[in-house]
Every structure is written in C-alpha cells, then in structure tokens.
Amino acid sequence: MDPTISIVIPIHGQLHYTKQCLAAIHRFTKLPYEVILVDNGSAKKTAQFVTIQDHRMGERVRGLRNDVNRGFAASMNQGMRQAKGDYLVLLNNDTLPSYRWAEQLLAPFRQDPSVGMTGPVSNRVIPEQKIKVSITRRKAIHRFCRRFNQANPARWRESKRLSGFCLALPRRVWQRVGEWDECFGLGTYEDDDYSYRIRKEGLRLIVAGDTYVHHFGSRSFRKRGSKEFYKILGQNRRYFLRKWNLSTPPGGLI
Numbered sequence: 001m002d003p004t005i006s007i008v009i010p011i012h013g014q015l016h017y018t019k020q021c022l023a024a025i026h027r028f029t030k031l032p033y034e035v036i037l038v039d040n041g042s043a044k045k046t047a048q049f050v051t052i053q054d055h056r057m058g059e060r061v062r063g064l065r066n067d068v069n070r071g072f073a074a075s076m077n078q079g080m081r082q083a084k085g086d087y088l089v090l091l092n093n094d095t096l097p098s099y100r101w102a103e104q105l106l107a108p109f110r111q112d113p114s115v116g117m118t119g120p121v122s123n124r125v126i127p128e129q130k131i132k133v134s135i136t137r138r139k140a141i142h143r144f145c146r147r148f149n150q151a152n153p154a155r156w157r158e159s160k161r162l163s164g165f166c167l168a169l170p171r172r173v174w175q176r177v178g179e180w181d182e183c184f185g186l187g188t189y190e191d192d193d194y195s196y197r198i199r200k201e202g203l204r205l206i207v208a209g210d211t212y213v214h215h216f217g218s219r220s221f222r223k224r225g226s227k228e229f230y231k232i233l234g235q236n237r238r239y240f241l242r243k244w245n246l247s248t249p250p251g252g253l254i
Contacts (some may be wrong), residue, residue, distance in 0.1 A: 003034040004200040005102060005168075007089045008079030012040040015049055017094040017216060020063070020138065021051070023099045031102055035061045036082055037191050038075040041068040061079050072164065072187035073180035080174060088174055090167045096138065098145030104211040107170040108156055116177070116203025117169040117195070119162035124217035128159045133214075141214045148212045153207035158208035162205050165192030166213045169198075177201055181243075188229075196244065 007025060011018055018037070025035060039050045064078055076090055087106055093095070101120065107114045123133040135141055164187075178198050184190035189235035195205055241247070 003085040004031040005029075005033045005049040005087045005089050005106070006080070006083030006085035007033055007035045007091055008038065008076055008089050010038045010040060010072055010079070010202050011034060011042055011046060011050065011074035011093050013042050013046055014093060015042075015046045017217070018046070020051070021091070021093050021095055028098050028100075029102050030100075031052070031106075033102070034059060034084060037042065037061065037063045037080040038079045039063065039065050041072055042076055042230045043067055044120070052151050069186065071182065073184050073190040074182045077182065080179070081251045083171070086171055088169055088171060089170075090164065092165045092186070092215065095166055096141055096218040098142050099151065100149045100151065101145075101211055101213055103210055104149060104151055105166075107151060107153070108208065109168075109170055111153065112204070114202070114204050115206050116173045116201065117158075117162055117167055117210050118206045119167050120213040120214045122165065122212040122213055124165075124215040125163045125165060126161065128161065129163055135214075144210050145214075148210075152210040152211060154251070157207050159205045159207055160209050161192050161195040162207070164194075165215050167191070173198065173201075173203065183239060183243075184236050185196045186232060187236075188233045189240045192206065193240055193243070204233075 009021065022035065037046055037053060050065065053061045053063055062082065068074070080088055082131060089102065089105070105120060106117050108118050121129050121131045123131070133144065135144055142192050146184065177194070180190055181193050184193065198205060227228055
C-alpha cells in the first residue's frame, strides 16, 4: 500500500532527538506513512543510524545522505522529490509527535480545498502558533497531548504564516507552488517565504489549534551560537524583502 503521508525530517546531529522523534512517529501515526530522513553532513554516529534505518525499515524509513549541511530548504526539497505520499509532512527532528497529530493536521484539507498548508500549535514557535506549556518530559508531553489533541474544527484559525518546524500540505499544493527556495541557505525565513507563496496562489494557511506538537527548539541552530543565528536571520530577512520587492515583511512578519 502506498503511504498516505510522507514525513520528511532533516537531520544535522542531535541523534537523541531523532531517535525520540522516530519512536513517537511509529507509535502515534495511524495513517499509512513513510519517513524520509535527510542527513546534512552529521557526524559518523548519526550517519550510521540513518543508514541502519534505511536498511532495517525498508519502505517505511528511507535515508538520504549529504556530505555537508545543505540547509533546511535544500534538504526538504531532496526529501519531497523522493516522497510517495498524497500528503507531505515537513518535520524537525527535535519535535515530539503524539496522539492523533497526523490525522488532525490533514483534516482541514479534507474539509476545505482552499487550504494550502497547516501547522500545529506548540511551545517554541512563532506567536501565531504558540501556546503556554511548561512541560518538558516525554511522558508528561504525551499525557498532555492525549487530552489536548481532540478533533475540533472550531479551534482552527487562519494565519498569514506558519512555522517550518512542523508543516503539512497536499502533494498537489507542492506541485503547484514549487520547491522551497534554497537561497535561504542553512535556514530562517524559508518558511515565511513558502507561506507567502502559498497565499499568493490564493490558498489559505491554517493553524490546527486542536493539535499540539512539542518542539524542543532549534537544537542545530543553538550549537552555532546566538550571534551566528542572528547574522543568518538578518541576511535572510533582507533577501526575502528583496525577492518580493517589499519594504517590510507582510502580515506582521518579523
């Protein structure tokens, strides 16, 4: 059976989080799925893990390997080109999917064909998707999600942008909008850019307010230090504005 969803996960080190994320996907994803791990020049131990998963899990988990860190957008494009699912889920490795996460992220597409992309609420995320949650332990997070993740379209809301830490979109939308812009390099603003492109196609962005996915928070960027992070953020912000001939980002983007 072909997968309903293809889950693309870029990896740059942080093997503990990758293992934890994969275990949660296997436990809580009830729809037919595949996982595509895109390793961006990780150290030997992580690279070996991706290779082992590729061989051991067969069609369920596939691994792609880059000798260097090609960045978020490039790794997403690599994974999506290999994807077989009708829906694409783009997921950071430092997340913890839980009860009913995938089904509820896909629900808005099935109700409204004008929806182009969805994202969950979380703890470490842009203001449009953020809720106040103080839990950090895995079991406590799953207990919270078991109560919180109850299907309720009344909690969906439209947004001008969605964070790239966890996104879902139909394959037809990806084919229509195109690949992610790899000029954003290692990362930041590529998700704002893709959100903007989807909206320019007349499609809507929906925050699935009934769906929580925990985000441990930009672990790869933290290793680079705050000074380097803000340098990259500033460069990509300027590129985004030049690309779309804007003086300020639309819709309150930073």
